[in-house]
Amino acid sequence: MADYIVDARAIHKHFGALHVLKGVDLSVAERELVFVIGPSGSGKSTLLRCLNRLEEPSSGSVVVDGIDMLDPRTDINHARQRIGMVFQSFNLYPHMTALGNVTLALRKVAGKSRAEADALGRAALERVGLADRANHTPGQLSGGQQQRVAIARSIALEPRVMLFDEPTSALDPELVGSVLEVMRSLRESGMTMIVVSHEMGFARNAADRVVFMDDGLIVEQGPPAAIFESPTQDRTRAFIGQIQRH
Amino acid sequence: MLFRTAGVPPAHDHERARRPRSAAMSAWDRFTETFFNGKVMLKYLPDILSGVVVTIELALLIVVSGLLAGLVLALLRSLAVRPINWLIIFVVDLFRSLPPLVIIVLIYFGGPAADISPSGFVSTWLSLALVLMAFSEEIFWAGITSVHKGQWEAARSTGLSFGQALLAVVLPQALRLTVPPLTNRTIAITKGTALGTVVAVTEILGEASSAMSNSYNPSPLMMGAAAYLVLFLPVVVAARWIETRFAWKR
Ligand SMILES: Nc1ncnc2c1ncn2[C@@H]1O[C@H](COP(=O)(O)OP(=O)(O)O)[C@@H](O)[C@H]1O
Numbered sequence: 001m002a003d004y005i006v007d008a009r010a011i012h013k014h015f016g017a018l019h020v021l022k023g024v025d026l027s028v029a030e031r032e033l034v035f036v037i038g039p040s041g042s043g044k045s046t047l048l049r050c051l052n053r054l055e056e057p058s059s060g061s062v063v064v065d066g067i068d069m070l071d072p073r074t075d076i077n078h079a080r081q082r083i084g085m086v087f088q089s090f091n092l093y094p095h096m097t098a099l100g101n102v103t104l105a106l107r108k109v110a111g112k113s114r115a116e117a118d119a120l121g122r123a124a125l126e127r128v129g130l131a132d133r134a135n136h137t138p139g140q141l142s143g144g145q146q147q148r149v150a151i152a153r154s155i156a157l158e159p160r161v162m163l164f165d166e167p168t169s170a171l172d173p174e175l176v177g178s179v180l181e182v183m184r185s186l187r188e189s190g191m192t193m194i195v196v197s198h199e200m201g202f203a204r205n206a207a208d209r210v211v212f213m214d215d216g217l218i219v220e221q222g223p224p225a226a227i228f229e230s231p232t233q234d235r236t237r238a239f240i241g242q243i244q245r246h
Numbered sequence: 247m248l249f250r251t252a253g254v255p256p257a258h259d260h261e262r263a264r265r266p267r268s269a270a271m272s273a274w275d276r277f278t279e280t281f282f283n284g285k286v287m288l289k290y291l292p293d294i295l296s297g298v299v300v301t302i303e304l305a306l307l308i309v310v311s312g313l314l315a316g317l318v319l320a321l322l323r324s325l326a327v328r329p330i331n332w333l334i335i336f337v338v339d340l341f342r343s344l345p346p347l348v349i350i351v352l353i354y355f356g357g358p359a360a361d362i363s364p365s366g367f368v369s370t371w372l373s374l375a376l377v378l379m380a381f382s383e384e385i386f387w388a389g390i391t392s393v394h395k396g397q398w399e400a401a402r403s404t405g406l407s408f409g410q411a412l413l414a415v416v417l418p419q420a421l422r423l424t425v426p427p428l429t430n431r432t433i434a435i436t437k438g439t440a441l442g443t444v445v446a447v448t449e450i451l452g453e454a455s456s457a458m459s460n461s462y463n464p465s466p467l468m469m470g471a472a473a474y475l476v477l478f479l480p481v482v483v484a485a486r487w488i489e490t491r492f493a494w495k496r
């Protein structure tokens with residue numbers, strides 16, 4: 001167990017009568033990059049959100065960096081600082097500058113002074129190549145830049161794991177590259193990452209493992225080459241065929 | 247009767263008969279003498295001014311306490327505790343449906359039955375503050391719920407507590423959306439200070455109407471109207487400025 005930085009076991013999630021996750025196990029080693037693919041509605045986002053408890057699993061266990069995320073005694077706000085999350089729709093705070101976005105949690109949760117937070121925030125913006133955009137508001141940034149600020153907002157807290165939920169799906173095609181570039185450099189710095197995305201090219205040359213989900217279950221998983229070229233399950237084959245035709 | 251100018255008291259009829267050639271002129275004179283009588287105005291100016299002071303005091307108290315109470319209720323409501331929310335919704339709907347005048351009268355005349363005797367001033371303040379609280383709670387609440395769910399999620403995922411997310415991320419965005427409807431509603435309810443006359447509050451309208459009955463002349467009422475304009479026109483203009491200033495820029 002100590003080998004895994006994320007260890008989720010037998011996760012079930014019900015939304016009323018809807019059974020969305022039907023017993024998912026997902027263990028991720030330190031420095032591993034796990035790609036999660038699957039049809040829309042298969043439960044990928046819900047699974048990610050169960051890992052930082054934005055969604056309360058109906059049953060199962062989630063341990064991240066040794067912390068039992070579902071234990072009511074766990075200081076969840078403290079634990080969440082170790083788990084960065086990047087959303088499809090960026091979710092930047094529109095009333096703050098890029099630097100304000102990045103430093104908010106540093107000041108409010110990590111307890112940094114404004115000067116410390118600003119220095120860390122600028123360093124994080126530097127890492128995503130946006131040092132010169134610190135004083136711009138989200139409305140003044142392109143989608144790709146906004147998503148990179150969102151990544152900076154997470155990495156400024158020095159998380160142990162980063163969760164990406166379709167980080168490039170809302171972007172114009174020409175802006176996807178800059179975001180993937182940042183993700184690649186994060187990977188090279190040794191960040192553990194769980195990525196829900198259909199960027200197959202990125203998966204092929206960056207992922208250690210690809211997990212295929214369908215209907216609330218992990219159907220098949222393995223190295224990218226195995227999953228993409230020689231899937232063993234019909235459902236995986238059908239899905240891979242579909243997205244490659246696009 | 248047919249020749250009589252509307253609004254001119256009949257007592258002046260014989261004067262008009264004596265000066266037939268300047269009929270138009272004297273109708274104007276009589277109009278100004280009736281509605282803008284300098285002597286009457288000068289005499290009652292101090293009364294009107296003291297009414298202005300009372301109206302300003304009342305208005306400020308209503309705006310500050312009403313908006314504050316409305317905001318507190320909206321924040322409480324966002325905690326999503328069922329019984330508390332039912333209570334809030336009940337109170338808000340109650341004060342949004344009762345006419346303000348009815349609330350003022352209930353508090354003023356009903357208070358003594360409960361062993362408290364609120365003054366007219368306190369009754370009016372309390373009533374209008376409760377009405378503003380009710381309307382502003384709904385507006386604040388609509389603002390809070392209109393902020394995209396992703397804003398909460400981003401904030402919470404970086405470790406902000408519910409309260410921190412609410413105050414630092416959601417509320418500032420909600421307030422921007424609420425400024426235009428809030429200023430309109432605040433102005434409308436604050437003008438209701440005139441209802442205080444019914445419970446003997448000596449605000450502008452109260453002073454003006456008692457001056458009018460003492461002088462048998464409507465000039466004080468004109469002064470009262472002017473006082474309302476001087477007080478509220480800048481507020482309305484400021485509200486318009488705030489509306490454009492706070493228009494959502496994304
Ligand atoms: N908060 C929610 N309430 C009700 N149903 C939900 C909620 N969130 C997700 N779902 C449902 O759960 C299923 C899985 O959703 P999701 O995890 O977003 O799938 P994916 O990310 O793979 O597209 C869908 O049918 C979706 O409608």
Ligand SMILES: [Mg+2]
Nearest residue numbers: 044045046166
């Ligand atoms: Mg999804």
